[in-house]
Amino acid sequence: KRFIEALPATVKTIAVLDRTKEPGSAGEPLFQDCISGIYEGLTNGWGRIHTLPRVFGGRYGLSSKEFTPAMVKAVFDNLKLEKPKNHFTVGINDDVSHTSLEVDPNFSTEPDSVIRSLFYGLGADGTVGANKNSIKIIGEGTENYAQGYFVYDSKKSGSVTVSHLRFGPEPIRSAYLVSRANFVACHLPMFLDRFDMLKALVPGGTFLLNTPFDQNEIWARIPTPVQEALIAKKVKFYVIDATKVARDSGMGGRINTIMQVCFFALSGVLPREKAIDAIKYSIKKTYGKKGEEVVAMNLKAVDNTLEHLHEVTLPNKTNGTGPLLPPITANAPRWVKDVLGRLTAGEGDDLPVSAFPVDGTFPTGTAQYEKRNLAIDIPVWDEKTCIQCLKCVAICPHATIRAKVYDADRLGGAPEMFKSTESRIPDFKGMKFSLQVAAEDCTGCALCVDVCPAKNKTEAKLKAINMQPQPPLRLQERANWDFFLTLPELDRRRIKPGQLRQQQLLQPLFEFSGACAGCGETPYIKMLSQLFGDRAVIANATGCSSIYGGNLPTTPYTTNQCGRGPTWANSLFEDNAEFGLGFRVSIDKQREFASELIKKLAPQLDDDLVTDILQADQSNEVGIYDQRERVT
Incomplete structure (x- = not known):
């Protein structure tokens, strides 16, 4: 009754939006409620309407899809049509059921008085925390209203985070992400090669880049499309080596405070001195419990920031590094x-609806195609110092360091900079040994350097593996890694898995996951996949391991050259021990069933073969290999 009474007498058409989908129903719940309510109201003479309005239902916001003013406009435009589309959707491109409405991507209702900012950061670098502090500083210390949305995936630390901030003199009711920004900041220089982050920057906007190159060097170091956008939009371009400022201030790799100071200095949201005083007050309040030393380091970073912030004078022509890096390597399958x-x-x-698998099945082994290029520094192998203990291979959380032994004739066609040496592993004397780093998959945690026991006898500070800047080595190491993968895997039957230096020659079937840099869990999963991966059945409890293990879009579990790999599953709402027990019971039953079948087939098969299959010892690699040969 209240609903009917609230409808104006002039209403002719109504759109009802549900944030749910009920396949098989006559319509979504709110849509059906409105129709029945209006009909009942008219029947009873409630409210101010006397004729039945046209009512159309639609869906929005499923799976956290955006719902913007442009989509609202699309709904109203649909209602104006002589024959509006019913059971429509907004926010997706439905090229299968053709339910979606066309949306104008350039339509906006945001006033120019609102300062809109985008910050591209690296997970765990402090960007999100600093931006939350900025919101507090502006919201509490000025007359401005503030809003923040923070977008990041489930790749834990080490993935891209995008902070969407708005500040303005009027209340901000924009419940959607920033699509037209006045200020864009890139906190990790590698992101500039991968993401079109200037797409959302308005003409005349400000772009801030954290980079090791100064204002005179940077222009030739950025991709050509970025240069074109900077020139076309007449962007005010600034650079700072925040990583150096952080290190010099004793803060390691935490650049959040430094980039926060730059934002306030360039955005004009607050007078510069007032902003710096507010940041210092916030630092004391936020880090006071961690001790005076931590506070002092952050304050020092604030004081050192502005002298390292420089504006770049834009040339009139481009001379960049080429196109943006593809998000997936060229050798990946088309899909x-x-x-x-x-x-x-x-x-x-x-992406349109038709792009997605009908049954939701995604391929495994796709993390190898991602090449995130997150590391500022990567490990470089010194083959002359290496004792071939393979501790670095064992501890690598992302399987980006691998070792192989192989016959010398396999080196034909090797890249000029590919490293190899004589094998020092007793069982593989006379063979060649190589240790190779996947430079574009490495996260730069440096655990390999920490664990390396081999010392360089001529330079005491160096080991058999040492960190060096990644960008100059990227192309060289990409070629080396590609060649390394062509070298044959050692026959598993020749390897003694109880010896670490031999065990780590086994191929990992868990690689390049989205776990944190330096993760302590993934080396164990990787080792599990090396020892048993081609026959492992994994019941994964929910937690970090289920996120970086079963993540989309790319998956770290993979298969060997025979197509065998771990079978993995996670049940969110089920006790994992019970879930795993179900696996065990099921496999035992399948084995029992298979045994019964082969016994029935014994007259048609060789009796000795049947006996060998049923009594086979499968406690080691040789036994497993022999059993597979019998079965095939």
Whole structure:
């Protein structure tokens, strides 16, 4: 009754939006409630309407899809049509059921008085925390209203985070992400090669880049499309080596405070001195419990920031490094490039419905195609100092360091900079040994350097593996890694898994996951996949391991050259011990059933073969290999 009474007498058409989908129903719940309510109201003479309005239902916001003013406009435009589309959707491109409405991507209702900012950071670098502090500083210390949305995936630390901030003199009711920004900041220089972050920057806006190159060097170091956008939009371009400022201030790799100071200095939201005083007050309040030393380091970083902030004078022509890096490597299958590549690039919302698998099945082993290029520094192998203990291979959380032994004739066609040496492992004397780093998959945690026991006898500070800047080595190491993968895997029957230096020659079937840099869990999962991966059945409890293990768009569990790999599953709402027990019971039953079948077939098969299959010892690699040969 209250609903009917609230409807104006002039209403002719109504759109009802549900944030749910009920396949098989006559309509979504709110849509049906409105129709029945209006009909009942008219029947009883309630309210001010006397004729039945046209009512159309639609869906919005499923799976956290955006709902913007442009989509609201699309709904109203649909209602104006002579025959509006019913059971429509907004926010997706439905090219299968053709329910979606066309949306104008350039439509906006935001006033120019609102300062809109985007910050591209690296997970765990403090960017999100600093931006939350900025919101507090502006919201509490000025007359401005503030709003923040923070977008990041489930790749834990080490993935891209995008902070969407708005500040303005009027209350902010924009419940959607920033699509037209006055200020864009890139906190990790590698992101500039991967993401079109100037797409959302308005003409005349400000772009801030954290980079090791100064204002005179940077122009030739950035991709050509970025240069074109900077020139076309007449962007005010600033650079700072925040990583150096952080290190010099004793803060390691935490650049959040430094970039926060730059934002306030460039955005004009607050007078510069007032902003710096507010940041210092916030530092004392936030880090006071961690001790005076931590507070002092942050204050020192604030004081050192502005002298390292420089504006770049834009040339009139481009001379960049070329196009943006593809989100997925060129050797990936087409579907991986067309779908997972778009998801990886943050363009998943633009994909049509038809692009996705009908049954929700995604391929495994796709993390190898991502090449996130997160590391500022990567490990470089010194083959002359190496004792071939393979501790670095064992401890690597992302399987980006691998070792192989192989015959010398396999080196034909090796890249000029590919390193190899004589094997020092007793069982593989006379063979060649190589240790190779996947430079574009490495996260730069340096655990390999920490664990390395071999010392360089001529330079005491060096080991058999040492960290060096990644960008100059990227192309060289990409070629080396590609060649390394062509070298044959050692026959598992020749390897003694009880010896670490031999065990780590086994191929890992868990690689390049989205776990944190330096993760302490993943080396164990990787080792499990090396020892038993081609026959492992994994019941994964919910937690970090289920996120970086079963993540989309790319998946770290993979298969060997025979197509065998771990079988993995996670049940969110089920006790994992019970879940795993179900696996065990099921496999035992399948084995029992298989035994019964082969016994029935014994007259048609060789009796000795049947006996060998049923009594086979499968406690080691040789036994497993022999059993597979019998079965096939």
